[in-house]
Amino acid sequence: MSRDFYDFILGLRAIRSYRDEPLSDEDLAAILEAARWTGSSKNRQDWSFVVVTEKEQLMRLAECGDFTDPVRRSAATIVIVQEPGGYEFDSGRVAQNIMLAAKAIGVASCPITFHRDSDVRTVLGIPDDRRARYGIALGYPAEDAAPARMGGRKPREAIVHRERYS
Numbered sequence: 001m002s003r004d005f006y007d008f009i010l011g012l013r014a015i016r017s018y019r020d021e022p023l024s025d026e027d028l029a030a031i032l033e034a035a036r037w038t039g040s041s042k043n044r045q046d047w048s049f050v051v052v053t054e055k056e057q058l059m060r061l062a063e064c065g066d067f068t069d070p071v072r073r074s075a076a077t078i079v080i081v082q083e084p085g086g087y088e089f090d091s092g093r094v095a096q097n098i099m100l101a102a103k104a105i106g107v108a109s110c111p112i113t114f115h116r117d118s119d120v121r122t123v124l125g126i127p128d129d130r131r132a133r134y135g136i137a138l139g140y141p142a143e144d145a146a147p148a149r150m151g152g153r154k155p156r157e158a159i160v161h162r163e164r165y166s
Contacts, residue, residue, distance in 0.1 A: 018139025
């Protein structure tokens with residue numbers, strides 16, 4: 001593994017401000033392909049995706065969460081649908097792959113929690129036996145786009161335990 005790739009991973013940041021232009025079909029397809037190839041528990045791939053690009057639908061979707069302005073401003077938002085038997089851990093894995101793939105091709109992204117996932121099911125027509133709590137807002141970064149403020153990281157010794165939690 002090259003140090004450049006490692007630094008690329010460390011440099012991933014949420015971007016919440018996008019240009020007012022659609023994502024190219026090629027860029028969206030590339031991001032979805034990276035999502036499709038994400039590893040999952042027992043290789044079950046218990047997820048599916050709803051891609052929302054129409055402005056009116058993005059506005060309805062944004063009402064399903066509390067901190068969803070990036071959805072309103074996005075060119076596209078990918079909603080991660082946890083299929084029956086799926087694991088939330090796998091939803092997190094696919095979300096991270098979506099964000100890394102987006103960054104690799106120059107697309108900004110921001111993870112979103114939909115606090116009212118039953119509303120998401122209604123807005124997107126998702127069956128009741130599935131969960132849609134998370135999404136990734138996507139767009140080409142605005143000229144003045146700045147990464148979300150990180151405020152640093154906790155020291156390693158504050159979060160890493162050896163052999164036992166102590």
